[in-house]
Amino acid sequence: MSTEQDVRQLATALPEVIEKTSYGIPAFYVAGKILARMHEQSDVLVCWRPSMEHRQEPLDADPEKFSLPSIITAMSAY
Numbered sequence: 314m315s316t317e318q319d320v321r322q323l324a325t326a327l328p329e330v331i332e333k334t335s336y337g338i339p340a341f342y343v344a345g346k347i348l349a350r351m352h353e354q355s356d357v358l359v360c361w362r363p364s365m366e367h368r369q370e371p372l373d374a375d376p377e378k379f380s381l382p383s384i385i386t387a388m389s390a391y
Contacts, residue, residue: 317351320358324349 317339324330324341331342340350349360371378 315358317355320349320351 321332321339325332327343327348329343330348332339333342334340335347335350338351338353341348349358351357352359
C-alpha cells in the first residue's frame with residue numbers, strides 16, 4: 314500500500330503541482346485546480362477527473378482499486 318509520503322512524492326514530481334490544504338487535509342493542485350487530496354481514511358486518495366467519461370475509465374479498469382463514495386453511487390441511481 315502507498316503511504317501519504319509516497320503520494321506526496323509522486324504528485325509533487327509532476328510539473329506545476331503544488332501542495333496546500335483542502336478542508337485541512339493535504340491536497341495537490343495544478344494551475345489553481347485541485348488534482349487530488351488525501352482522505353480522512355489513511356488508505357483512500359480522492360482524485361478529480363476532467364469529465365464523467367474520464368471518471369469511468371479507472372472504475373472499469375480496476376474496480377478493486379477504484380470506487381466511488383457510496384453517496385455518489387446512491388445519487389447516481391436517481
